[in-house]
Amino acid sequence: MTLTPPPLSNDCFALPQGVNWTPVDEALALLRGRLWPVTGAEAVSLSEAPGRVLAEDAIALRSNPPQPNTAVDGYGFAGGRSEGAHVMPLVAGRAAAGVPFNGAVPPGQAIRILTGAALPEGVDTVILEEDVRTDGVSVAFYGPLKSGANTRKAGEDVAAGDVILPAGRVLTPADLALASATGLAELLVRKPLRVAVISTGDELVEPGAAAGLGQVYDANRPMLLALIQQFGFQTVDMGRIKDDRAALGEALDQAAAQADVILTSGGASAGDEDHVSALLREAGAMQEWRIALKPGRPLALGMWQGTPVFGLPGNPVAALVCTLVFARPAMGLMAGAGWAEPQGFEVPAAFAKRKKPGRREYLRARMRAGRAEVFKSEGSGRISGLSWAEGLVELPDGAAEIAPGDPVRFIPFASFGMG
Ligand SMILES: Nc1nc2c(c(=O)[nH]1)N[C@H]1C(S)=C(S)[C@@H](COP(=O)(O)OP(=O)(O)OC[C@H]3O[C@@H](n4cnc5c(N)ncnc54)[C@H](O)[C@@H]3O)O[C@H]1N2
Ligand code: MOO
Numbered sequence: 001m002t003l004t005p006p007p008l009s010n011d012c013f014a015l016p017q018g019v020n021w022t023p024v025d026e027a028l029a030l031l032r033g034r035l036w037p038v039t040g041a042e043a044v045s046l047s048e049a050p051g052r053v054l055a056e057d058a059i060a061l062r063s064n065p066p067q068p069n070t071a072v073d074g075y076g077f078a079g080g081r082s083e084g085a086h087v088m089p090l091v092a093g094r095a096a097a098g099v100p101f102n103g104a105v106p107p108g109q110a111i112r113i114l115t116g117a118a119l120p121e122g123v124d125t126v127i128l129e130e131d132v133r134t135d136g137v138s139v140a141f142y143g144p145l146k147s148g149a150n151t152r153k154a155g156e157d158v159a160a161g162d163v164i165l166p167a168g169r170v171l172t173p174a175d176l177a178l179a180s181a182t183g184l185a186e187l188l189v190r191k192p193l194r195v196a197v198i199s200t201g202d203e204l205v206e207p208g209a210a211a212g213l214g215q216v217y218d219a220n221r222p223m224l225l226a227l228i229q230q231f232g233f234q235t236v237d238m239g240r241i242k243d244d245r246a247a248l249g250e251a252l253d254q255a256a257a258q259a260d261v262i263l264t265s266g267g268a269s270a271g272d273e274d275h276v277s278a279l280l281r282e283a284g285a286m287q288e289w290r291i292a293l294k295p296g297r298p299l300a301l302g303m304w305q306g307t308p309v310f311g312l313p314g315n316p317v318a319a320l321v322c323t324l325v326f327a328r329p330a331m332g333l334m335a336g337a338g339w340a341e342p343q344g345f346e347v348p349a350a351f352a353k354r355k356k357p358g359r360r361e362y363l364r365a366r367m368r369a370g371r372a373e374v375f376k377s378e379g380s381g382r383i384s385g386l387s388w389a390e391g392l393v394e395l396p397d398g399a400a401e402i403a404p405g406d407p408v409r410f411i412p413f414a415s416f417g418m419g
Helices: 024-034 173-181 220-230 245-258 275-282 316-334 383-388
Strands: 041-045 074-077 081-095 110-113 125-128 138-145 163-165 186-190 194-200 234-241 261-265 286-294 298-304 307-312 345-348 353-355 360-368 371-374 391-395 400-402 407-412
Touching: 024 286, 024 316, 074 081, 125 138, 163 173, 194 220, 194 245, 220 234, 220 261, 220 316, 234 245, 245 261, 245 275, 245 298, 245 307, 261 316, 275 298, 275 307, 286 316, 307 316, 316 360, 316 383, 345 371, 360 383, 360 407
Parallel strands: 081 110, 194 234, 194 261, 261 307, 286 360
Antiparallel strands: 041 186, 074 110, 074 125, 081 138, 286 298, 298 307, 345 407, 353 400, 360 371, 360 391, 391 407
């Protein structure tokens, strides 16, 4: 399989004409329809495979089990046995896992057999050793015992030629067991999606540096870089860029050369210092997505030299919500893993809230005593609330009046791929 994905189109992020506020679901459907995998493929050994995205269906080379074998330690013979006492002479020798018995077991005779051993010719049934008495010459036991008892059929788990794992699968440790058992030593996986992160703003300083009046420490970059790692992508840290169009343009050039996707934070809305949106607009491939969403209204989406840019809002809460809700499924698609729908759960609310119609809202939330609590403030700069939360409550686009005990949709952070 050769994987040379076509480039994304420059009008990737075009919005329908005349729409003022795009509902979240429409925005997601647009992204889903316009993006596709952009990463190439490489073969890796199983030890390098966990967390990688399978590039093509994996096919079993060998059946599991490869041949009929015994599931227990005991005595093997042919056919079932009726109710009552049975005595069978033992053939000399035994069958063990990896050390097969090479002869045939004649009808009416039995052989010592150990768990995992291939069934010798003339054996299709095994009696558990705990259920027999033996003097080393014969075995005695009581029936009934069904024909085939305590054995495993060849291919009862997986048959050679079966698709064991579909393309797009993010490989788990269990998948490695399956691949190995069915004869695969290497898997064709996608190259990791490379995601560049840029923080923008004159006010930002690096953690650990002295911060003067009006300055704030860069909170978004450490969060976004860690998040991208948890999503299984490769990070490209582009640092902080001042509110200077030339410097930002240069950083975007460098990011586009090194990454498949660029995440910026800050400067996404349309103010004087909102250079991300201004630059993308100048490049002619920018859309200000005014999404009917709180938090995270201004999302600047554009193409910079063929590389998609997610211009996230600067407020850390909005930056995280936009990343989880929009950037993550979009990046999953580009990484070859398909579009991930976060799994939510209907749970009773532990809070009261009245919301107007017209936009989707995400509240920082956590489950306690079976009910969803929400953070005391909805302020989009309240970073402590992100840390406090263990997920988000999603309130629908329409009006909602929520009383304690009413059902609400809780989406754990883990469902968004965040640990
Ligand atoms: N006139 C309007 N003003 C604003 C609107 C609006 O609709 N009309 N929307 C507000 C909303 S909502 C948000 S969110 C912000 C988003 O704007 P920007 O993306 O242009 O973000 P900035 O103005 O650059 O920053 C906003 C805020 O976030 C702080 N910030 C930025 N980056 C970081 C970082 N890496 N670490 C920590 N904090 C960061 C920044 O200092 C600002 O306080 O716009 C509202 N305004
Ligand atoms: O996008 Mo803003 O977060 O709603 O403050």
